[in-house]
Amino acid sequence: DSGVTQTPKHLITATGQRVTLRCSPRSGDLSVYWYQQSLDQGLQFLIQYYNGEERAKGNILERFSAQQFPDLHSELNLSSLELGDSALYFCASSIRLGSADTQYFGPGTRLTVL
Amino acid sequence: DAKTTQPPSMDCAEGRAANLPCNHSTISGNEYVYWYRQIHSQGPQYIIHGLKNNETNEMASLIITEDRKSSTLILPHATLRDTAVYYCIVRVANAGNNRKLIWGLGTSLAVNP
Numbered sequence: 001d002s003g004v005t006q007t008p009k010h011l012i013t014a015t016g017q018r019v020t021l022r023c024s025p026r027s028g029d030l031s032v033y034w035y036q037q038s039l040d041q042g043l044q045f046l047i048q049y050y051n052g053e054e055r056a057k058g059n060i061l062e063r064f065s066a067q068q069f070p071d072l073h074s075e076l077n078l079s080s081l082e083l084g085d086s087a088l089y090f091c092a093s094s095i096r097l098g099s100a101d102t103q104y105f106g107p108g109t110r111l112t113v114l
Numbered sequence: 115d116a117k118t119t120q121p122p123s124m125d126c127a128e129g130r131a132a133n134l135p136c137n138h139s140t141i142s143g144n145e146y147v148y149w150y151r152q153i154h155s156q157g158p159q160y161i162i163h164g165l166k167n168n169e170t171n172e173m174a175s176l177i178i179t180e181d182r183k184s185s186t187l188i189l190p191h192a193t194l195r196d197t198a199v200y201y202c203i204v205r206v207a208n209a210g211n212n213r214k215l216i217w218g219l220g221t222s223l224a225v226n227p
Binding site: 002004035041042043044045088090092101102103104105106107108110 | 148150155156157158159160163201205215216217218219220
């Protein structure tokens with residue numbers, strides 16, 4: 001158990017819909033990262049927040065957005081969903097922003113778009 | 115966009131050492147090498163990381179070459195539960211000097227009885 005929690009574990013929805021994925025970081029961790037993993041693919045970095053502020057952006061679509069709240073939990077919002085958005089979405093957290101920044105991953109949310 | 119190169123798959127006999135290689139020839143001087151593993155769709159699990167010196171923890175050992183262009187993760191006594199995809203990752207700094215991990219496809223390690 002990494003200490004990072006994600007909800008829901010599974011999500012099934014239809015094309016065109018909007019969903020919100022939630023992540024609670026490990027106690028004391030200030031950075032939250034979001035990743036997407038499609039079938040048999042590596043992890044694609046989406047976005048990083050540090051203490052409530054966006055710090056790095058990866059291959060995140062404009063239909064996707066995220067935020068980190070004052071209590072440090074984070075939400076990833078996916079809208080106008082397409083079939084290709086079906087994937088595992090992982091959240092990771094780390095304690096700081098520095099050069100040695102070990103990330104601890106949650107169990108993921110499996111999104112299925114029908 | 116991956117900055118590391120790993121063999122796509124490897125086999126190892128149970129109880130033997132598993133040596134997983136990684137090339138990262140473009141690594142910068144102050145960039146760490148990280149190793150994670152992912153067991154069938156679970157969240158990736160941190161294993162070890164290092165900068166210049168060899169590192170060892172309860173899970174594995176990390177050997178980094180002197181020129182830092184490659185490294186080897188060693189699982190000293192592999193068990194069936196070590197069957198997973200192993201990722202070697204380096205951090206890449208973007209224009210704002212904020213670093214992100216670039217994940218490749220990793221090495222799928224099969225530990226056989």
